[in-house]
Amino acid sequence: MILAALAPLPLLLVALLALRHPGARPPVLPRAAEGAALAALALAVGGMLSLILGGPAEIAGGGGAVALRLDAVSAAMALLVAFIGWVVVRYSRRYLDGEAREGAFHGLMLATLAAVLILVQAGSLPVLAAAFVAVGLGLRQLLLFYPDRPAAQRAAAKFTLVWGAGDAAVIAAAVLLWQAYGTLSIGDILAAAALSAPPAALVAAGLLVAAALFKTAAFPLHGWLTEVMEAPTPVSALLHAGIVNAGGFLVIRLAEVVQASPGAMAALVMMGGFTALFGALVMLTQSAVKTALAWSTVAQMGFMALQCGLGLWPLALLHIVAHSLYKAHAFLSSGGAVQAVAAIRRPGPVAVPGIGAVARAFLIAVVLYAAVAGGFAAAFGTKSAQALALGAILIFGVAYLVAQGLADAAPAALTRRTAAASAVAAIAYFGFHALAQALTAGALPAAPEPGALEWALIVLSVVSFGLVAVAQALFPHWAHHPAAAGLRVHLANGLYLNAALDRALGAFRTARSA
Secondary structure, eight states: OHHHHTTHHHHHHHHHHHTTOOSSSOSSHHHHHHHHHHHHHHHHHHHHHHHHHHOOEEEEEGGGTEEEEESHHHHHHHHHHHHHHHHHHHHHHHHTTTOTTHHHHHHHHHHHHHHHHHHHTBOBHHHHHHHHHHHHHHHHHHHTSSTTOHHHHHHHHHHHHHHHHHHHHHHHHHHHHHHHHSOOBHHHHHHHHTTOOOHHHHHHHHHHHHHHHHHTTOTTSOTTGGGGGGSOHHHHHHTTTTTTTHHHHHHHHTHHHHHTOHHHHHHHHHHHHHHHHHHHHHHTTOOSHHHHHHHHHHHHHHHHHHHHHTTOHHHHHHHHHHHHHHHHHHHHTHHHHHHHHHHSOOOOOOOOOOHHHHHHHHHHHHHHHHHHHHHHHHHHOOOOHHHHHHHHHHHHHHHHHHHHHHSTTOOHHHHHHHHHHHHHHHHHHHHHHHHHHHHTTTTSOOOOOOOHHHHHHHHHHHHHHHHHHHHHHHHHHHTTSHHHHHHHHHHHTGGGHHHHHHHHHHHHHHHHHO
C-alpha cells in the first residue's frame, strides 16, 4: 500500500523544480520529468503487486479524514494513470521542445498527474473532494498554456464552469454522506450503503450522478471537451489519464451508494445513452481528426455512464481502461495517421449494402450473439439481463460490419474479414466481461435485479441503439437527400449547443463587468 501511496511524490518534487525553470529548454527538467513519471509508474506497479500478494489495504490519518485506499479499483486506475502519464510526459519532451513556457508545461503536467493519482486512491471523502478540485485547477492552467488565444480562454472558461459545478456537487454529496453514515471513510460508507440507504444518502447519490455527468462532458455541457485542441496535443492525451473519465471513476468508486437509488441509476442510463448516440452522430460529420476524436470521447463517456446506470460496474471500469489506452494513443499518433492515409492509393468504389443485406446482417449478428451467449452461459453461468442487453447493443455494431461484407459489390475477402471480426467481437465481449468480474470480485457490487423501471430502460436502450445502427447502415441510400444534407450541417455544428453556451458565458461576463 505504501508504494502506491508514494506514487504522486516524485511527480510533485519535479513539479516544484519546474518553478525555477519555467522557460524554454530548461536544463535537466525534461529528463527529470520523464524520470519522475517512470518512478510513479514503478510505484503503481508495486501497489498492484502488493494488492495481489496482500489484499486490499488502507492508510489513514487525521482521525480518518485523510486516507488512501488500495483495492482492485484504485490499483487499476493508478496503474492506468501512471502508465499514460509516463507516455505523455515522454512524448512532451520532443513536442514542447523550444516552447517559450516549456518548463512550466512540464511542471503543470506533473502536478496534474499527481492530483489524479491521489484522486483514484482516495480513501476518504475530504481527500476525494480536494483531489477533484486540484485536478480542475491543474487542467485549467494546461488549457491556458497559450493564454493569448481567445479560443483557449473560451475553452478554459467553459471547463472551469462545468468542472466547478461538478466539484460543488461532489462536496455537497460528501457532506450528506457524512451526515447519513457518520463517517468520512469511503470503505465504511460503502459497507453501510450496501445495507441501508437513508434519505440523505439517496440525495447524495443524485448529486454524485450530476457530478459524474458534469465531469465526463455529458450532453448538453460537452463544449469544453471539443475545444481542448487549443491546448498542446499532450493535454488531449492526458485527459484520458483519469480526468475526462474521473466522473465515471466517481460513481464506480461509490457504486453501492449510487446503486441504492433507482432514480440515480435511471439518470445515468438516459443521459449516458443519449450522450453516446449524440456524440457518435456528431463525430461522423467532423472533418478535423482531433475534433472527431474529441466527439468520439464524448460518445464513449456517455456509453460508460450507460454501463454504470445498468449496474455493470466491472464492465464500466474495463471501458475506462480500454478507452483511455486507445484514445490517448489516437491523439498522440493523429499526425502520423493523417500522413499515412494521405500516402496510400485512393480506394475504389465503396460497397453499399442494400436493405436485404442489412436485414440479413442483423439476423446473422443476432444468431451469432445468441450462440456465443449460450456457450458462455453453459461454461460460466447465466449473465444478468443488463449484461445481455449491453451485448445486444454492441452486436449492432457487429451487424454494421457484417452488412458491409454482404453488399453486392463487396469482394470475398471483405466478407471473410467482417465475418471473422464479428465472431471475435462477440466472443471478446463475454470473455472480457468474465475477466473483469473475476478481477473486481468483492470490490464492486453485482448488477441489481431489474424491476419495471429497469426493464423499461433496458428496452429503450436496446431499441434506440438498434434503430441508429440500422439508420447508419442504410445512410448511403439517402445521404444525398436535401433533408439529410441539412441534418448533416446541424450535426456538424453539434446542434449549436456549444454556441449557446458561448453566448451565455458572454452575457454573464458582460453583466459582471457592467
